Amino acid sequence: MVEKSYIVELENVWRIYEQGRRRIEALKDISIRIPAGKLVIIKGPSGSGKTTILNIMGGLDQPSSGRVFFQEKELKDYSEQELTVLRRKKIGFVFQTYGLIQSFTAYENVELPLRINHYRWRERRDRVNKCLDLVGLSKRADHRIFELSGGEQQRVGVARALVNEPELILADEPTGELDYKMSMEIMKLFRKLVHEHKVSICMVTHDPAVMEYGDIIYEMVDGKIISEGVIK
Ligand SMILES: Nc1ncnc2c1ncn2[C@@H]1O[C@H](COP(=O)(O)OP(=O)(O)OP(=O)(O)O)[C@@H](O)[C@H]1O
Ligand SMILES: [Mg+2]
DSSP: OOOOSEEEEEEEEEEEEEETTEEEEEEEEEEEEEETTOEEEEEOOTTSSHHHHHHHHTTSSOOSEEEEEETTEEGGGSOHHHHHHIIIIIEEEEOTTOOOOTTSBHHHHHHHHHHHTTOOHHHHHHHHHHHHHHTTOGGGTTSBGGGSOHHHHHHHHHHHHHTTOOSEEEEESTTTTSOHHHHHHHHHHHHHHHHHHOOEEEEEEOOGGGGGGOSEEEEEETTEEEEEEEOO
16 A cells, blocks of 8 residues: 555634534634654643544544545545544544543453454454553453543553554543653553554643654644644
């Protein structure tokens, strides 16, 4: 397969929420490109539009106007079936609120995307164990989510995003609940995924401690990208 130079591109994207007479411009004319095989960090304060931009990149939400491309094909030209493949296999989401099933164990949560994709149990077992190991949670595999700390839950969310071996990981504040040491572990894991497994990652955060791990840093304020910095 020819490697695509950009995995996601947004072109003049606006996202406007209308509630009665109130109108919130969450994204204002955003144009941004996420190169394949890079770790891109979008930083910005609370309410600046970070979750909104990730949802649009992953096809979970549509822009009010503007265009979104995934692997150089516009999302509006994807069939329903192609969009399903995109969300289920090509993209791994790490949600700000984890999105885990509380009554399931860590293992079962990570296994769920594989069940949805009809993998056989042996393949499921091998992949789930590998991913839990990667995030340092092998010993917690059989704990239910409500028995885990915030940081452990966040790591279950990362393991679940990895289990389908996606081409792109979209991560919303993946270090938000973690202490400094654990945050650095997650960032090292992200670097490793980018370098050794050729995964592309776009994460949003307001944590200044993680910036040095990014290849490209975008700064977002009030629905706009105000700066771009290339680290390496
Ligand atoms: N469903 C919605 N309806 C109306 N307004 C919304 C909705 N979702 C988000 N917004 C508004 O859009 C703006 C951007 O929200 P968003 O969730 O993208 O911010 P964020 O940068 O992710 O913030 P945080 O760091 O707190 O998670 C905010 O002003 C928010 O209030
Ligand atoms: Mg958010």
